[in-house]
Amino acid sequence: SQQGEEDPQALSIQEGENATMNCSYKTSINNLQWYRQNSGRGLVHLILIRSNEREKHSGRLRVTLDTSKKSSSLLITASRAADTASYFCATEETSGSRLTFGEGTQLTVNP
Amino acid sequence: NAGVTQTPKFRVLKTGQSMTLLCAQDMNHEYMYWYRQDPGMGLRLIHYSVGEGTTAKGEVPDGYNVSRLKKQNFLLGLESAAPSQTSVYFCASRSGTSEAYEQYFGPGTRLTVT
Numbered sequence: 001s002q003q004g005e006e007d008p009q010a011l012s013i014q015e016g017e018n019a020t021m022n023c024s025y026k027t028s029i030n031n032l033q034w035y036r037q038n039s040g041r042g043l044v045h046l047i048l049i050r051s052n053e054r055e056k057h058s059g060r061l062r063v064t065l066d067t068s069k070k071s072s073s074l075l076i077t078a079s080r081a082a083d084t085a086s087y088f089c090a091t092e093e094t095s096g097s098r099l100t101f102g103e104g105t106q107l108t109v110n111p
Numbered sequence: 112n113a114g115v116t117q118t119p120k121f122r123v124l125k126t127g128q129s130m131t132l133l134c135a136q137d138m139n140h141e142y143m144y145w146y147r148q149d150p151g152m153g154l155r156l157i158h159y160s161v162g163e164g165t166t167a168k169g170e171v172p173d174g175y176n177v178s179r180l181k182k183q184n185f186l187l188g189l190e191s192a193a194p195s196q197t198s199v200y201f202c203a204s205r206s207g208t209s210e211a212y213e214q215y216f217g218p219g220t221r222l223t224v225t
Contacts, residue, residue, distance in 0.1 A: 031212055042115075042201055042216035043154070088153055092212060097142060097161055098169070099214060101153035 006089060006102040014110050019076040021105040023089030024069075030092045032065055032072050033099065037086045046087075047074075081111045112137050115217035117202050123223045124192040132187040132220050134202030141207025143185035144169075144214065145177060147198040154201060160185055162207070192224045 007022045023032070031050045035043040049056045049065045049072065056063045062075040076083055086106050090099040118133045134143065141162050146154035146169075156169030160179040174196060176188045185204075189196060199221050203214040 033213065035216075040219075042218045043203075043214075044216070045213040048212055098144075098156060098159060100156070100170075101146075103151065103153045 006087075006105050008105060009103070010106045010108070012108040012110065013079055015079060015081055017079055017109075019079050019083070019107055019109070021074045021087055021089075021107070023072045023074070023102050025072075025089075025091045025100075025102075026070065027091075028094045029067075030094055030096060032063075033090045033092070034061075034063060034072075034074050035088045035090060035101075037088065037104070039085075043088065076107075079107075079109045081109050083107060083109045114138065115202055115204055115215050117200075117217040117220050119220060120218070121221045123225065124189075125225055126193060128192050129188070129190050130192065130222075131189075132200055132202075132222075134185045134187070134204075134217060135183055136185075136202075136204040136215070137183065138204060138206070138215065139182070140204035140215070141182075142205040143179065144203040144205075145175070145185065145187045146201045146203065147171065147196075148201060148219075149198050157187065157200075192222075194224045196222065197224045198222060 005024050033048045034046045037043045047058045049063045060077045065072045086104045088104045089102045115136045144159040145157040155171050158177040163182040166177045178186045199219045202217040205214045
């Protein structure tokens with residue numbers, strides 16, 4: 001079964017609004033990563049947060065991690081139509097070297 | 112750098128046929144991975160390799176074999192294709208250096224088994 005579960009499955013917003021996606025996982029982790037996938041393409045790494053970090057920023061992206069609740073959120077601020085894509089969380093367990101992906105959130109940003 | 116490339120991009124097989132998917136990376140990465148992605152699902156790990164000459168099973172290895180004879184290449188084989196193996200297959204690689212955790216993905220191979 002998938003390690004990560006994402007919420008919501010689909011999200012539709014207007015350009016300029018913020019988008020928040022959530023991810024929950026089950027086991028102890030080394031780090032949690034977020035990836036983006038445009039339709040018909042491979043995944044692209046966005047941001048990584050380590051298990052001893054609580055919040056991280058990269059441009060318009062903000063990631064939080066709550067290891068006590070085994071959950072993470074990805075916030076995209078001031079969204080653009082070009083942000084339309086599927087977003088996946090992935091966890092690297094403490095055993096290392098492998099990622100387990102969630103089922104993804106399909107984000108649609110309407111111009 | 113080309114990054115991670117996959118061959119072929121598309122393929123249609125009949126049940127029982129065999130084929131090999133090729134993944135190549137030019138980043139001198141130690142780790143390589145094969146995933147499959149089915150509609151409405153995330154990626155599931157089939158097999159992976161932590162270095163030349165090594166392979167290990169992932170979450171869904173049945174029906175697949177892999178080989179890592181050269182560091183830059185990771186091959187995924189289907190010996191006797193089944194309709195359940197219809198999927199999009201992604202290869203990824205990662206540096207073996209500690210603190211370099213992100214995976215780099217290829218563009219995918221869309222496989223249909225009829």
